[in-house]
Amino acid sequence: MSKTVITAIAGLGLTAGLLGSAGVPAGARVGETAATMAAPKPPKGARAVVRVGPNPTTKRGQEVTITGHCGGGKGLRAVFAGIDRKRPVLENIRIIDDNPQGFVAKATLRATIGNGVGPVFVDCGGEAGVTLLVTHV
Known part of the structure; x- marks a missing residue:
């Protein structure tokens, strides 16, 4: 992935995360709630679902588990964390199970990471x- 694509995806993800954490679904109109608004299906190419636990993390060097499913993809190929590949959020990323219906990977939070998202x-x-991934170290 190019740096431009990663930056665009990160910006969209951050915006969606901030709107979702405020309790207002992205794209909601005045008076609508999550219960009254159907979630649109993600576009082809962006249908994988990923979760990180624990989230938020609380210790530098803490191990996290990355789980999810591939949404029609062939199987887990790679995990990237952060926008700058020279200073990733996670290190020592290991794919434990690449099953497209339920993948599992493990990684550790960088020892030099600070508070943030x-x-x-x-x-x-x-x-x-x-x-x-939210960090409170």
Whole structure:
């Protein structure tokens, strides 16, 4: 992925995360709630679902588990965390199970990370996904 694409995806993910954390679904109109508004299906190529636990993280060097499904993709190929590959949020990323119906990976939080929010991307061979990891160290 190019730096421009990663930056665009991170910006969209951050905006969606901030709107979702405020209790207002992205794209909601005045008077609508999550219960009255159907969630649109993600576009082809962005249907993988990814979760990180624990989230938020609380210790530098803490191990996290990355789980999810590939949304029609071929299987978990890679996990990226952060926007700058020279200073990733996670290190020692290991794919434990690449099953497209339920993948598992493990990683550790960098020892030099501070408080903040960073994206975690997955590449599922045809489908991609992103979530936000919150750090309180």
